[in-house]
Amino acid sequence: MSPRSGRRPSGADTRQLILDQASTAFSERGYDSTSLREIARLARVDPALVTHYFGSKGRLFAALMRLPDNLSAQVALLASGPAVDRGDRLVRFFLTLWEDDVTRQSLLAMFRSAVSNPQAADSLRGFISDALLGPLAAALDLPDPRLRAALAGSQLVGVAMVRYIVGVEPLASADSETVVAWIAPTLQRYLSA
């Protein structure tokens, strides 16, 4: 259709083509029901190419949401460190994400679509479970690891809403160390015995 049709698309074009098809697939079928293979089929590329560009469904979704590429791996790494300060590491990492201007805009956009659009909420639910709470739960050698991970997630999401989105004082302008000092023990209780 383009004047260049017949020429092999560049890497950037292919990557964008995969992203476009992934966006459609996630919003029409939800995150859980979409596979990398299905996205490859829609984009008419070899499945190996989707893996080459994005590595995993979680990383493809993160790229679509313009979130840091290695979010899932970072959560896994933070969760698998010494259990005694797991809560502290996770809340510090979470605050760093929200205090980065670019990432904050991406997270805000994700929150907005999740609360206003059931399909977006469905995709976000799949991504959170698969790429964030999954690795966190996998690092916990405790009963109810997924419930514990979801509880930790609830406290972090609540901090995001109150501190960064609605901006309720004095939590909105409390310094990071104060927030860490209050929130880390909550996460620690959810994520340890």
Add this chain to the structure above:
Amino acid sequence: MSPRSGRRPSGADTRQLILDQASTAFSERGYDSTSLREIARLARVDPALVTHYFGSKGRLFAALMRLPDNLSAQVALLASGPAVDRGDRLVRFFLTLWEDDVTRQSLLAMFRSAVSNPQAADSLRGFISDALLGPLAAALDLPDPRLRAALAGSQLVGVAMVRYIVGVEPLASADSETVVAWIAPTLQRYLSA
């Protein structure tokens, strides 16, 4: 303008007129900068009439948002009871609100507008501080009562996002008693010494 003009408006009309003007005032100026007196002026009614129908700015805002009329008084009552199970009472009350179909729809609409519209976020911030966290903080005989109230609010808002809005499992379908058993100690830590 109506064929009835000249006739004194009924109570229901006056109440709606006040609500309409309040809606405009809150969205244009925000919650904090809007007074009941100003709303009365815009609605061209006696300020005593605004107080007669709504009692306080918090109750007027709650009426606009279709939230339970006595929300603020209920929070004050729950917070002022025995400190030892304050967390337990608050989380049970919060879950009851979200598990009521009508209230849940109102809360969802409020969340939606707060994340997508800065003016709505601004009004919600004012309402939360004035009508919910204010009475909660006032009941705490501890240092940093407002920060503690905001932290408790952050955990509750996070439960709403994860359990009711995004619906992340297993928190979404955990029974209420499980949620209470996990969340009450968090609130208790924030709201006690």
